[in-house]
Amino acid sequence: MLPRPLLLLLAALLLSPLAQADPGLVLVVNARSGVDRLTLDDAVNIFMGRYRQLPSGLAALPIDQPENQPEKARFYRLLVHKDLAEINAYWARLIFSGKTSPPHQAKSSAEILDLLARQPGAIAYLERSQVDSRFRIVLELER
């Protein structure tokens, strides 16, 4: 039998990759948007194109992380428990029946930060470490 501290360390090592597999993301808006909080339902409505209005009355402009960034897949798993393939199929239905368009597809993280800073209605998901005083966290998405 291993001593207890060693056992704990081993357990922590074994569990840590799991804990890191899906770290939370934060949903942020421009600090001037007049929005303090959003519910998960609001976030689903905005990013899935059902209802794109912020509680302050501003039109919401959702922005997606670049396609190759792990944040995008993580975000939709946290938001609606769906893979990117399912999200693409969802948008194919709406695009080819002339309904809403998907969120603006950013090409880089820099573009997202730039849009968030410039557009009052912009809304995007980020790592907490990317958030600065120009932005306001309106929802925390955890596993």
Added chain:
Amino acid sequence: MNIGHILWLALIVSPGSAAAADPFATGAVNSGFTLNGFGTLGFARSDNDQAQYVRDLSQPYGLTTNGTAKVDSVLGLQAAYRFDNKLDGMLQAISRYRYDGSYRPEISWAFLHYSPDPDLNLRVGRLGTEFYMSADSRLVGYANLTVRPPPDYFGPLIFSYLDGFDVDLARPVANGLLRGKLFAGYSPESSPFVGNITWDLSGTLLAGGYLDYQTGPWQIRLGHVQARFNKELPLDALVPGIIEAAPELSVSDKWARFDSLGVVYDPGPFQFQAMFSQTRHDSATYEDTRAGYAIASYRIGKATPYLGYSRTLSKANRFAPTSPPLAAQIASATHSDQYTWFLGGRWDIRKDLDLKAQVDWVRGSPSSIFPFRGDPVVWDGRMTVFSLTLDFVF
């Protein structure tokens, strides 16, 4: 058609087609020109040569033990232009197996969309018909889970689009979203009738709407659509003088009413959808029908196996004793009484490509001939259909 072509050209040569419109200049992020497409390469065959299996009754001939690509294959090309964050336009052309047996491209969508508010949408032009939930995207294989929309349910739907308008209004209610939609217009389409005889649907008035409530993983929709046929079914081409002898067979200026209820439960890897409909016809040519289906699926990585069940049942029309016996015989050609179990899988190969395989077990009464093409006079109502499709979007 001509207006569609002009719009198409206007979109293609418009100055924004460089796709480089500055998102900040117009205040909208998604602005400028976009070009997209979708398609399906399909192959399917059955174990039955008496009845020809079709995707829906817009197809003049179907598949038998001779496999064919025509039933499920389709190609669509779509151009959209966003003028600003309130106004945009879209044009979509498709090529598929048509009512006349050709693959001649047709304009399936061509509209201007105005959205003064995020919760209000107005569209004018050629629009896909939303008879039932997902009915306006039933040609987009990639957007759908199964190989094709269940023919027991969607098969009698011969309308793909209309020339008219729709209005869509959404409001948050409780924790969910309530959406109401109204649409109206005239059909510009034709439908195959028997063999090479076609039925001109032009001038048929289509009007309807729905109420839809979405909350969390739930979506529920109640819909009603009415169609008033304009031109007479070409019954006289089969039996000269039959409409005069049996006026109750006339469809011209007669209404058909479609009521439907759809439910989707989609919490994550597991997904369930079900729909029910009732169709009532003023004309005695068509039997009143009830239909429904349910599909359950569970995603495991890139694979999504699914199991479905569909059912359609129509009620024979009564004719006056004075009617010619042929009248009842004609009406019995619109009889449906069958169910189908279907089992399949969708495999998402890439983010824009999927492969599906499906087996359908059709079990019905020998009198259930409406869902099929050909002239299934000797048929036992049993059929197994094997299908493969490759769906893509770009």
